[in-house]
Amino acid sequence: MSIPEYSAVKLKELLETKQISALEIARALLDRIKKHDAEVKSFLYIDEDLLLKEAQASDQRRSQGKVRGILEGIPVALKDNICTKGQRTTCASQILPRFFPPYNAHVVEKIQASGGSILGKTNMDEFAMGSSCENSSFFNTHNPWNLNCIPGGSSGGSAAAVTAGFTPLALGSDTGGSVRQPAGLCGVFGLKPTYGRVSRFGLIAYGSSLDQIGTFSRSARDAALLLEVIAGRDQRDSTSVDQPVSSYQEKLLSSLKGKKIGLPQEYFENLDEEMKASIMAAVEVFRSLGVEVEEVSLPHTQYAVAAYYIIATAEASANLARYDGIHYGYRAEINAQNTKVEDLQEIYHESRAQGFGNEVKRRILLGTYALSSGYYDAYYVKALQVRTLIKRDIEKALEKFDVLLTPTSPVSAFPLGEKIEDPLSMYLCDIYTVTFNLSGNPALSVPCGHDKKDLPVGFQLVGKLFKEEEILAFAHQYEKETLVNTLAPIKKA
Amino acid sequence: MTEFEIIMGLEVHVQLLTSTKMFCSCSTTFGSPPNSQVCSICLGLPGTLPVVNKKAVELALKVAHALNCQVAEVTKFDRKNYFYPDLPKGYQISQFDQPILHSGHIMIPTPKEDKKIRITRAHMEEDAGKMIHQEGTPYSFIDLNRVGTPLLEIVSAPDIESPDEAYSYLKELKAILEYLEISDCNMQEGSLRCDVNLSIRPKGQKTMGTRTEIKNLNSFNFVRLAASYEAERQKQVVLRGGKIEQGTYLWDENEQKTKLMRSKEDAHDYRYFPEPDLGSFLISKDLQEKIHSQLPELPRIRSKRMQEEYKISEKDCAFLIEQKVVADYFEACLKKFSEPQELLNWMKGQVRTYLNEHDLAMVDFPIPPKNFIELLELLQKKTINRNAAKEIFEQMAKTGKRAKEFSQQKQKITDENELRQICQEVIKAVPQIAEDCRTNPKAMNALVGQLMKRSKGRADVDIARRIFGELIGE
Structure with a gap:
């Protein structure tokens, strides 16, 4: 095996036993990226010099016995909506072409403080709005299992980079499924922690009450490792919660005997037979581990997508108001009629019309409409009520069960261009994931094999609030039984 | 001839006296170079988040007692959405349907008797920046130092029935806020600003007339003038058989009239919704009690006490109490000096003149009470005469030195x-x-x-x- 194939935990072990150096890791990953990312196109930006310098510094620390922490020498890729000090952060948008944040996101500080380094910034749907990565204003990212297919979204770049062996670890953000859905479509582990588990400071907001930073990795153990680094209360994010951070890695082997999985029946009703078969096979694996499995009902599931698209877009309509062409970012000079932009109103109109992509504009309009006087009660208030009902559904189900198990996505990766003209069918890609953003529960997509087209299939484990260790333990013990390959061959169809 | 009555409600915005901004740790000092008191958070840079300034919440809770308000058990912030260059986030963090305070009142003096004005609500919000327009340039400047300064908006019920009552209400409110050191209420620096809602109706009519709003008045006198003008304007419209149109007006100081800024059709839809970055929070009874126990004496109560304790007139008390620092100075001196009337005369005379001549506020008065008493004692013991005392006063103010340093030369010749x-x-x-x-x-x-x-x-x-x-x- 070569460096890019190793998990982060394995690389750590090799570093600790001095079999490899951080510099060798960085070089090996850069080599693989150079070789294959021209096809996958997962990265927007890599600062090679900085990465190599940091790797050398890490090796030096290790040789001096000054290891910083549990990520010493390990690179992590970041979705490009996570702020990196002095490094361009774009949200894959034309409206933010030259933003060099004067601060690091909380998660970046945490990674650096534990010895990790930032490998680069990955492609995404503009402002995290999309399920295929096709809304990036720069270029499309391709699924390493089949380069004709989308990697999922919106954190498609991070998912593809981990899948292609460009990095052992990556971070994304998950507002409606943006970590879990691409993880499912790329066949890697994608964890969305409990809302409030990881500070959002430095994450460029889309839907603030739903946004949560999550991890990509090729093993459950690696997810546990990275979560240990980034979790915890941060005073700069008032919604981050002061809950003790568990030692996730240590709890991976907690016995599953006698534990209970609930299968929400609504999630299997119209599911593709082939996908259903894969997931039911996974369920059998859990049964063989002594887990009890029963059906359960989450009766308000059918309203989740509608409620999500109202709440998320309402918040987005305010969050994206700051991109106004006045203070920073893109300012239009010439209007659509090819004459010079004259007054304040025109700066607003033209900068936003030219700077934002279609999907972003669509969602801003949706959200603005939902909050408008006369419609507020019918849409926004109603959506909040649905959110409360959904939370209660899940709370109730998790009184009886330790975890819930559902499909991650209704379909496997689809060809580029297939759904881009059909927003509604694109929105339905999130049908199984949005619920747990509305409720805040931790959820993890676990790869469970491939369909007939040789595209990955995943299932989702949902845990009680702040019980990430539980879903990680389920995933880890399943992984040990099945040994699903999480590293893609990078091939054309 | 139809007689009309006026109905007014006032919205008063006061800057809270915190050293840092509402949601970040930038300084709130007035008058610094433009854009020198800003950070990533108040500039609304992508990825930043607000954190509530606890001191601002505590100041709002102080107001609760002074304005006899109820404190919300659970309160939250909301986003008020509109585009303007002085608002970098594109929304203002304010409070919509769960303001921190509600259902209060204050008493105001009127020619007949004291009158109760109800306070509907008071809510916290962040201030916007300042646009500076320069004649003849095709662009404007923006100073964002003020962005994020904590404000409390105090909304009265429509209980105010004349421009004079509005004036008294504001004076009373200002005295209270200054007293509790909630705001410095410095109107020149914009620490206190006022919007007036006004309607008229024929005497005896039960239903309210259509109201108009006059925004951004930054002096009590303008409030009185603008309200009088607007009431008269509305009356003329009605008498001519016209209808009052809802709208927002500005007071034009030069022309001495209200001018339409925007009509109802152009009214903003602010699309308020709960601020997801902050969430709801509880205000504990413990915190409320802690703040209650630390409250200073309120002006009306203090005035009554001072009248009795020092045997000075209500009018003189009003002079002292109008600014808390003046009353504080007065009482600090009287701890060691036994002639209230003599001291009062100095405060009304030399001290006031000195401040006026040097364009200073009482807080900047250079002679500390301890030194001032020394001067008055020299006069009291007839060591110096009144003329000499006045000269020494000037020199003390100028040099910061104590009276004794000058009194040697000024000692009376009695030989x-x-x-x-x-x-x-x-x-x-x-x-x-x-x-x-x-x-x-x-x-x-x-x-x-x-x-x-x-x-x-x-x-x-x-x-x-x-x-x-x-x-x-x-």
Whole structure:
């Protein structure tokens, strides 16, 4: 095996036993990226010099016995909506072409403080709005299992980079499924922690009450490792919660005997037979581990997508108001009629019309409409009520069960261009994931094999609030039984 | 002829006296160079998040007691959405349907009797920045130092029935807020601004008339003028058979009239919704009690006490109490000085004049109470005379030195022989005036004037007059 194939935990072990150096890791990953990312196109930006310098510094620390922490020498890729000090952060948008944040996101500080380094910034749907990565204003990212297919979204770049062996670890953000859905479509582990588990400071907001930073990795153990680094209360994010951070890695082997999985029946009703078969096979694996499995009902599931698209877009309509062409970012000079932009109103109109992509504009309009006087009660208030009902559904189900198990996505990766003209069918890609953003529960997509087209299939484990260790333990013990390959061959169809 | 009555409600925005902004740790000092008190958070840079300034919440809770308000058990912030260059996030963090305070009142003086004005609500929000427009340039400047300064918006019920009542209400409110050190209420610096909602209706009519709003008034006098003008304007419209249109007006100081800023059709839809970055929070009874226990005396109560304790008139008390620092200074002096009336005269006289001449506020008055008392004591013990005291006062203010440093030279001349000698010199110098004294007793004043000049103000006038009498009578 070569460096890019190793998990982060394995690389750590090799570093600790001095079999490899951080510099060798960085070089090996850069080599693989150079070789294959021209096809996958997962990265927007890599600062090679900085990465190599940091790797050398890490090796030096290790040789001096000054290891910083549990990520010493390990690179992590970041979705490009996570702020990196002095490094361009774009949200894959034309409206933010030259933003060099004067601060690091909380998660970046945490990674650096534990010895990790930032490998680069990955492609995404503009402002995290999309399920295929096709809304990036720069270029499309391709699924390493089949380069004709989308990697999922919106954190498609991070998912593809981990899948292609460009990095052992990556971070994304998950507002409606943006970590879990691409993880499912790329066949890697994608964890969305409990809302409030990881500070959002430095994450460029889309839907603030739903946004949560999550991890990509090729093993459950690696997810546990990275979560240990980034979790915890941060005073700069008032919604981050002061809950003790568990030692996730240590709890991976907690016995599953006698534990209970609930299968929400609504999630299997119209599911593709082939996908259903894969997931039911996974369920059998859990049964063989002594887990009890029963059906359960989450009766308000059918309203989740509608409620999500109202709440998320309402918040987005305010969050994206700051991109106004006045203070920073893109300012239009010439209007659509090819004459010079004259007054304040025109700066607003033209900068936003030219700077934002279609999907972003669509969602801003949706959200603005939902909050408008006369419609507020019918849409926004109603959506909040649905959110409360959904939370209660899940709370109730998790009184009886330790975890819930559902499909991650209704379909496997689809060809580029297939759904881009059909927003509604694109929105339905999130049908199984949005619920747990509305409720805040931790959820993890676990790869469970491939369909007939040789595209990955995943299932989702949902845990009680702040019980990430539980879903990680389920995933880890399943992984040990099945040994699903999480590293893609990078091939054309 | 139809008689009309006026119905007004006031929205008062006060900047809370915190050292840092509402949601970040930038300084709130007024008058710094443009855009020098800003950070990633108040500039609304992508990825930043607000964190509530606890001190601002505590100040709002102080207001609760003073305005007899109920405190919300659970409160939250909301986003108020609109585009303007002075608002970097594109929304203002404010409070919509769960304001921190509600259902209060204050009493205001009216010619007849004290009147109760109800406070509907008071909510916290962040201030916007400032646009600076320069004539003849095709662009404007933006100063974002003020962005994020904590504000409390205090909304009265429509209980105010005349521009004069509005004036009294504002004066009373200002006194309370200053007293509790909630705001410095400095109107020149924009720490207190007022919006007026006003409608009229024929006397006896039960339903309310259509109201108009006059925004951004930054002096109490403008409030009175603008309200009077607007009431009269509305009356003329109705008398001509017209209809009042809802709208937002501005007061034009130069033309002395209200001008339409935007009509109802152009009214903003602010699309309020809960601020997801902050969430709801509980206000504990413990915190409320802690703040209650630390409250200073309220102005009305203080005025009553001072009238009794120092035997000074209500009017004089009003002068002292209008600014808390003045009353504080007064009482600090009286801890060691026993003549309230003498002190009051100085405060109303020399001190006030000095502040006016140097364009200073009382907080900047350079003589501390301890030093001021020393001066008054020298006068009280007749070590110096009143003229000398006034001169020493000026020098103390100028140099910051204590009275004793000047009083040596200003000590009164009471020695008979020394005085007699100077008196003789005066008579010698102006014999004609001395001569006049025999027939015209008023000429004596001129002689004394000459004497003071010669003695640099130090002569004891009473003794000198007796000596002049003796010398001229001889």
